[in-house]
Amino acid sequence: MKSASLNRLAWQKLKKNRLSFFALCYILLVVLIALFAVVISPDSSPNANEMHIELAAQKPLTKILFLEIPKNKDIKLSFMESFFLGNPLVVRRVPIDSFKLLERGVIYFPYKFNMEQKYIGEYKIAEQTFWLGTDRYGRDLLSRMLYGIRISLSVGFIAVFISLIIGIILGLFAGYFRGRIDDIIMWFVNVIWSIPTLLMVIAITLALGKGFWQVFVAVGLTMWVEVARIVRGQVLVIRELEFVEAGIALAYKPYRIIFKHILPNIIGPLIVISAANFAAAILIEAGLSFLGIGAQPPIPSLGGIIKDHYSYIIMDKAYLAIIPGLLIMSLVLAFMFLGNGLRDAFDVRDNI
Numbered sequence: 001m002k003s004a005s006l007n008r009l010a011w012q013k014l015k016k017n018r019l020s021f022f023a024l025c026y027i028l029l030v031v032l033i034a035l036f037a038v039v040i041s042p043d044s045s046p047n048a049n050e051m052h053i054e055l056a057a058q059k060p061l062t063k064i065l066f067l068e069i070p071k072n073k074d075i076k077l078s079f080m081e082s083f084f085l086g087n088p089l090v091v092r093r094v095p096i097d098s099f100k101l102l103e104r105g106v107i108y109f110p111y112k113f114n115m116e117q118k119y120i121g122e123y124k125i126a127e128q129t130f131w132l133g134t135d136r137y138g139r140d141l142l143s144r145m146l147y148g149i150r151i152s153l154s155v156g157f158i159a160v161f162i163s164l165i166i167g168i169i170l171g172l173f174a175g176y177f178r179g180r181i182d183d184i185i186m187w188f189v190n191v192i193w194s195i196p197t198l199l200m201v202i203a204i205t206l207a208l209g210k211g212f213w214q215v216f217v218a219v220g221l222t223m224w225v226e227v228a229r230i231v232r233g234q235v236l237v238i239r240e241l242e243f244v245e246a247g248i249a250l251a252y253k254p255y256r257i258i259f260k261h262i263l264p265n266i267i268g269p270l271i272v273i274s275a276a277n278f279a280a281a282i283l284i285e286a287g288l289s290f291l292g293i294g295a296q297p298p299i300p301s302l303g304g305i306i307k308d309h310y311s312y313i314i315m316d317k318a319y320l321a322i323i324p325g326l327l328i329m330s331l332v333l334a335f336m337f338l339g340n341g342l343r344d345a346f347d348v349r350d351n352i
């Protein structure tokens with residue numbers, strides 16, 4: 001009988017944990033939605049930023065008629081630009097209450113504006129359903145949230161990537177070389193650890209400036225500390241094992257032992273801490289956007305959507321803030337459940 005690898009055993013254990021496996025499936029679904037956000041969004045314009053002030057705070061499932069008038073501008077984008085960034089509108093869309101066809105044009109009444117207007121030329125009448133309603137600026141809330149998921153996942157992915165690079169390198173060197181190098185690195189880690197995370201993120205963001213890319217760096221530079229501490233602890237244990245001592249006896253270079261022999265044996269704990277840090281990064285990004293120092297308008301973010309509509313909670317439009325809040329909560333819970341499942345799946349004592 002072939003002995004299954006620890007990774008295979010871990011995957012089998014994860015599939016048996018229904019809650020964690022469901023969380024993994026949910027995360028993969030959200031990632032696919034974020035990847036194809038432009039394709040599936042009702043508003044596929046850049047940043048889903050098509051405003052109609054007269055349609056502000058419409059309720060979910062509202063249907064609106066639009067008069068679409070072609071523009072003179074013909075903007076051509078590459079496939080990748082249109083797929084990831086959105087397509088600039090090639091028509092001017094006017095919300096209307098009713099219309100009457102003419103031979104070469106149309107007579108229409110603008111939305112909630114009881115004054116007849118006439119348009120002669122090419123046009124199209126289209127109906128749009130706002131599945132989650134509109135925000136305070138008359139933009140489609142569903143489209144804004146689909147674009148906002150991209151921001152949360154992007155910040156989480158890049159911040160975790162930055163934290164892993166810094167944390168793994170410092171943790172490996174501190175745990176393997178020990179002595180003075182360990183003392184210096186751990187002194188630096190403890191200094192950073194003592195600073196409240198949110199305050200450090202705000203300070204870094206203000207130093208780098210407000211913006212989309214600055215959030216990635218700011219969040220990533222504050223999450224490496226925990227990675228470094230965990231990696232150091234794992235290396236201190238693995239360093240005393242026989243295969244590492246054999247490598248030292250065979251005069252292998254330290255970097256070969258560190259990156260080819262020690263690092264592959266701490267992948268499990270790194271995956272677990274990455275899932276937890278992903279959840280933390282989503283929360284931090286939402287908090288920064290809510291405070292106004294995260295992704296700047298018109299870039300949609302879940303925290304920014306809540307900031308624009310938190311005052312509606314005491315009105316009959318509370319869903320404008322509650323829906324993106326529930327989406328943030330579901331993403332964070334999914335990553336936490338996945339992290340717990342990965343922790344149990346990579347538990348060596350259970351896999352032996």
